[in-house]
Amino acid sequence: MIRDDVTVYFIRHGQTDWNAARRYQGQRDIPLNDLGRAQARRNGEALLTLGEAIAQAEFLSSPLGRARETMEIVRAAMHLDPADYRVVDDIKEIHYGHWEGVLAEEMPQLDPDGVAARRLDPFGWRPLGGESYADLAERIGAWLSSVDRNAIVTSHGGVMRTLQGLVLGLTPAEILSLDAPQDRIMVLRRGTVDWL
Numbered sequence: 001m002i003r004d005d006v007t008v009y010f011i012r013h014g015q016t017d018w019n020a021a022r023r024y025q026g027q028r029d030i031p032l033n034d035l036g037r038a039q040a041r042r043n044g045e046a047l048l049t050l051g052e053a054i055a056q057a058e059f060l061s062s063p064l065g066r067a068r069e070t071m072e073i074v075r076a077a078m079h080l081d082p083a084d085y086r087v088v089d090d091i092k093e094i095h096y097g098h099w100e101g102v103l104a105e106e107m108p109q110l111d112p113d114g115v116a117a118r119r120l121d122p123f124g125w126r127p128l129g130g131e132s133y134a135d136l137a138e139r140i141g142a143w144l145s146s147v148d149r150n151a152i153v154t155s156h157g158g159v160m161r162t163l164q165g166l167v168l169g170l171t172p173a174e175i176l177s178l179d180a181p182q183d184r185i186m187v188l189r190r191g192t193v194d195w196l
Contacts, residue, residue: 001166002144008188009047009057009152009196011074012160013066014039014089015182022104026096026130029065040070046153046185046196058151059085062092064156071154089142091175093156097130123172133176137162144154160186164193
């Protein structure tokens with residue numbers, strides 16, 4: 001899944017107002033809020049402490065604006081050109097389909113059948129027009145297998161959980177129960193996950 005000679009430094013984008021409100025974002029393009037920008041700076045400063053070699057890694061971002069803004073803040077904090085990174089479509093967030101834009105607390109009233117179906121199979125359930133976590137795991141697993149050098153990645157919470165689960169060999173239920181912090185860096189190597 002991940003090569004022996006590769007380390008991935010994974011950063012979830014900083015907080016958005018939709019995160020704070022528990023509104024499903026998925027692939028909607030929502031900007032960072034002030035806390036999110038501070039989280040991104042903190043993560044850039046943490047990477048800077050790792051020394052010059054870290055700047056030689058490949059810098060990759062989801063195409064969504066909140067991940068790109070996070071990457072640009074991270075790179076600026078590292079005293080690097082904020083715009084010098086590559087956008088990778090495969091690492092965008094899970095698509096929540098018809099749930100995008102809706103508050104989590106409203107879902108039982110707005111889509112009781114979807115909530116019930118998700119409860120029965122949370123990893124395999126797919127919202128209308130969206131993806132399941134199983135779909136996301138397939139997409140992210142294929143991407144991870146293609147990474148051939150150390151990389152600093154800005155992406156999303158669903159991707160963070162899925163990558164951690166794939167690297168550690170976790171069950172679907174364990175993957176869905178994982179935290180996805182916005183103020184820490186997940187360091188992935190074959191069979192291990194550490195945090196900065």
